[in-house]
Amino acid sequence: MKSLEQAVQLFQAGKLAEAEAACRAFRKKAPKHPGALHLEGLCAAGRGAVGEAIELLERAARHAPAYEEAQHDLGHLYARAGRAEDAERVWRRSIARFPMSPAAYDALGVLLTRARRFDEAILLLVTALGLDAGDPLARKHLGDTHWDAGREAEAMPHHEAAFDLWRGPPDPVFFEHLWQQATRAGKHDRARAVLERWREGCPDDPVAAHLLAASSGGAAPARASDGYVEHTFDAFAATFDEQLASIGYRTHTLVAEALVRARPEEGEVGLDAGCGTGLCGPLLRPRARRLVGVDLSSAMLARAAGTGCYDELVHAELSRFLAERGGFDWIVSADTLCYFGELAGVLGGVARALLSGGHVVFSVERLADGDAFALQAHGRYSHTPAFVERSLGDAGLTLVAQATETLRHENGRPVEGLIVTAAR
Numbered sequence: 001m002k003s004l005e006q007a008v009q010l011f012q013a014g015k016l017a018e019a020e021a022a023c024r025a026f027r028k029k030a031p032k033h034p035g036a037l038h039l040e041g042l043c044a045a046g047r048g049a050v051g052e053a054i055e056l057l058e059r060a061a062r063h064a065p066a067y068e069e070a071q072h073d074l075g076h077l078y079a080r081a082g083r084a085e086d087a088e089r090v091w092r093r094s095i096a097r098f099p100m101s102p103a104a105y106d107a108l109g110v111l112l113t114r115a116r117r118f119d120e121a122i123l124l125l126v127t128a129l130g131l132d133a134g135d136p137l138a139r140k141h142l143g144d145t146h147w148d149a150g151r152e153a154e155a156m157p158h159h160e161a162a163f164d165l166w167r168g169p170p171d172p173v174f175f176e177h178l179w180q181q182a183t184r185a186g187k188h189d190r191a192r193a194v195l196e197r198w199r200e201g202c203p204d205d206p207v208a209a210h211l212l213a214a215s216s217g218g219a220a221p222a223r224a225s226d227g228y229v230e231h232t233f234d235a236f237a238a239t240f241d242e243q244l245a246s247i248g249y250r251t252h253t254l255v256a257e258a259l260v261r262a263r264p265e266e267g268e269v270g271l272d273a274g275c276g277t278g279l280c281g282p283l284l285r286p287r288a289r290r291l292v293g294v295d296l297s298s299a300m301l302a303r304a305a306g307t308g309c310y311d312e313l314v315h316a317e318l319s320r321f322l323a324e325r326g327g328f329d330w331i332v333s334a335d336t337l338c339y340f341g342e343l344a345g346v347l348g349g350v351a352r353a354l355l356s357g358g359h360v361v362f363s364v365e366r367l368a369d370g371d372a373f374a375l376q377a378h379g380r381y382s383h384t385p386a387f388v389e390r391s392l393g394d395a396g397l398t399l400v401a402q403a404t405e406t407l408r409h410e411n412g413r414p415v416e417g418l419i420v421t422a423a424r
């Protein structure tokens with residue numbers, strides 16, 4: 001019989017399948033052992049078998065009603081299974097039994113925040129912090145509650161304090177949120193400190209690497225990395241259309257209008273380069289006999305597929321796609337070349353992929369000073385009109401029109417962009 005201690009060691013080493021097997025072996029001799037039932041349940045949860053895990057932890061709790069850790073984890077499993085009432089019951093009982101232990105106050109606070117019972121959640125989280133003021137998670141959760149309740153200014157000090165207390169590996173979602181909050185508030189030193197800690201804890205994280213490059217003011221990479229683009233837009237896809245509508249996004253309309261001016265004919269073969277969720281699709285579809293979309297984010301592409309506007313959707317990096325495919329009468333690219341700094345390479349691909357006499361219409365964010373491009377702190381590039389014109393020339397394309405337009409609003413301010421039309 002394997003010892004339970006061995007099973008615990010395997011579990012702590014992340015070897016869940018072996019830990020589960022060790023628990024099972026142990027329970028052949030001691031089937032009701034609460035610790036073994038508990039650990040086996042956690043292993044089952046680790047492989048996604050939440051129902052099985054709940055059953056095991058309920059048994060552990062039945063055999064040892066005072067075994068608090070099992071009760072606590074059972075609450076988390078109920079919450080994960082969508083059984084919020086059961087989770088609340090378990091954690092309220094823990095609070096009644098162990099009123100000086102902060103864990104259940106914290107867990108219940110998070111649960112009630114999800115249920116939008118903000119006032120009750122705040123009371124619980126403040127109590128958790130009263131019992132352990134140095135707990136970064138409870139502090140973060142209190143910030144989250146204020147944030148979800150729409151009280152962003154009240155969230156910020158708690159999130160900042162959680163960051164100062166943070167000791168373990170960075171939580172990328174939280175750290176990105178912290179960076180965004182600090183940037184929006186103009187606290188650039190703090191934004192940079194967040195990125196540096198994030199990068200230090202997760203040296204391979206492409207988002208931390210890109211944003212750090214953007215905030216450093218040093219030499220910018222030639223374009224945003226594939227990892228950064230995929231991560232950012234996979235995470236953004238679910239709320240992209242709604243968020244862009246809320247900031248008055250109109251780049252898709254502007255490029256579609258410019259395309260009609262350049263090519264009034266219908267029934268051609270077109271490419272939507274960086275098609276995203278397909279906002280351009282309904283505007284481009286009536287113009288095209290065949291419409292292809294390409295994008296690096298599979299979650300964005302899944303939404304584009306839902307529009308029913310595209311004949312073909314390709315999951316690929318744009319420059320690589322353009323090196324392999326061609327035969328397009330026109331190529332449209334809305335709000336995508338702002339993830340490229342250098343433009344000559346991607347525009348060279350555009351020139352190759354266009355038929356002779358074909359047109360490209362794209363947007364970039366306008367850089368007022370300097371003569372080339374800059375990677376801005378928010379992570380997108382901006383370009384000067386002169387640089388765009390030079391890059392088109394280097395790629396063998398002829399500038400037809402370049403108009404300055406408001407692409408959307410950010411923090412209440414207009415984002416100025418260029419709508420560029422060029423011909424091969």
Ligand SMILES: C[S@@+](CC[C@H](N)C(=O)[O-])C[C@H]1O[C@@H](n2cnc3c(N)ncnc32)[C@H](O)[C@@H]1O
Pocket residue numbers: 229230233251252273274275276277278279280294295296297300316317318319333334335336339
């Ligand atoms: C801001 S969205 C714009 C989407 C769409 N064109 C629109 O106007 O709604 C930018 C899109 O470009 C894609 N993208 C950025 N860099 C890319 C690259 N190098 N190759 C392919 N897709 C890229 C992103 O995945 C994202 O879907």
